[in-house]
Amino acid sequence: xxxxxxxxxxxxxxxxxxxxxxxxxxxxxxxxxxxxxxxxxxxxxxxxxxxxxxxxxxxxxxxxxxxxxxxxxxxxxxxxxxxxxxxxxxxxxxxxxxxxxxxxxxxxxxxxxx
Amino acid sequence: xxxxxxxxxxxxxxxxxxxxxxxxxxxxxxxxxxxxxxxxxxxxxxxxxxxxxxxxxxxxxxxxxxxxxxxxxxxxxxxxxxxxxxxxxxxxxxxxxxxxxxxxxxxxxxxx
Numbered sequence: 001x002x003x004x005x006x007x008x009x010x011x012x013x014x015x016x017x018x019x020x021x022x023x024x025x026x027x028x029x030x031x032x033x034x035x036x037x038x039x040x041x042x043x044x045x046x047x048x049x050x051x052x053x054x055x056x057x058x059x060x061x062x063x064x065x066x067x068x069x070x071x072x073x074x075x076x077x078x079x080x081x082x083x084x085x086x087x088x089x090x091x092x093x094x095x096x097x098x099x100x101x102x103x104x105x106x107x108x109x110x111x112x113x114x
Numbered sequence: 115x116x117x118x119x120x121x122x123x124x125x126x127x128x129x130x131x132x133x134x135x136x137x138x139x140x141x142x143x144x145x146x147x148x149x150x151x152x153x154x155x156x157x158x159x160x161x162x163x164x165x166x167x168x169x170x171x172x173x174x175x176x177x178x179x180x181x182x183x184x185x186x187x188x189x190x191x192x193x194x195x196x197x198x199x200x201x202x203x204x205x206x207x208x209x210x211x212x213x214x215x216x217x218x219x220x221x222x223x224x225x226x
Contacts, residue, residue, distance in 0.1 A: 006157075034213040043202065043218040044158070093157050095214070103148070103204075103214060108157040 002028050002098035006106025013084055013113055021079045021109045023094030029074035030096035034103075035067075038091040050077040084113045117141075118205050120217035128225050133190040135220050137203030140184070146206035147179055149188045151199045152219065158202055162188060193224045 003026040013019050023033055031052045036044040048069055049057040056069035068080040077096075081088055094106040117140040127133040135149070146165050150158035162177040164170045164186065170177045176189040186205075190197055200219040207215070 036213075036216075043216045044214075046213045046215070049213055091155075102160065102163065105157040105159070110155070 002026075002096075002102075002104045004030075004094060004096050004104045004106040006094050006109060008109055009107055010110040011112070013111070015085055015113055016083055018080055018082045019084055019111060021081075021092055021094075021111075023077045023079070023096075023106050025075045025096050025098070028096075028098040030077070030098075031074060032096065033071060033077040034095040035069065035077075035079050036093045036095065038093065038108075044093060048079075050079075052077075081111065084111070086113045089113045118203055118215050118217035120201075120203050120220050122218055123221040124223050125220055126223045126225055127193050129193060129195060131193055133193045133197065133222055133224070135188040135190075135201050135203075135222065137186045137188075137217055138184055139186070139203075139205045139215075141205070141207055141215075142181075142184065144184075144205045144207050147177070147186045148204040148206070148214065149175075149177060149186075150202040150204060150216075151197075152202055153199050161201070190222075195224045195226050198222060198224045 005024045007022050033050040035047045038044045047062045050069045050071040052071045058064045071077040089112050093108040119138045148163045149161045151161050152158045164177040164179045174191045178187045200221050202219045203217040204214040
């Protein structure tokens with residue numbers, strides 16, 4: 001089946017630093033990838049839609065200058081959390097669709113900002 | 115505003131019984147509906163998808179969709195302790211350019 005690989009699975013960083021999360025579609029091309037964030041005991045909230053070769057689309061309330069998205073190829077999208085703060089600590093998950101309206105999720109990245 | 119509502123639970127069901135999970139959605143334009151299972155600390159995994167009114171069965175799982183009532187449900191027959199997880203209802207508007215909208219999830223506990 002279609003696989004979306006996400007790295008790293010967890011990261012701890014100091015406040016004020018930046019963290020990059022990668023999401024790769026391994027056996028299909030993904031012109032669109034979705035980035036979600038999940039706080040403890042909350043649902044997944046869509047942050048942004050990553051579009052290959054064009055600018056990402058951000059959901060209301062998500063700072064585009066803080067959460068930088070790059071989708072330079074049909075198989076790779078990256079999310080960079082810039083100047084991270086403790087309130088950015090969360091579970092970040094990417095998703096892509098290999099077609100047939102199905103969505104495959106990456107394994108997620110647990111970010112802890114100290 | 116797209117909203118997906120679920121009872122957060124916990125919903126406790128004896129092993130071997132039927133677990134019934136419910137979900138309502140606000141956007142009548144929604145076309146695709148999904149149930150995901152999420153274990154603590156893990157990413158969601160797809161259980162069922164349903165696109166038209168009626169029932170769809172896959173093994174022990176049955177998804178039910180009623181677009182007139184804007185209601186989706188998931189039935190799990192012969193519940194097993196390994197079914198204990200949070201079940202997320204997700205809705206897709208149109209062709210998928212907007213991404214999925216998730217409910218907060220129902221925490222299901224299967225009691226041995």
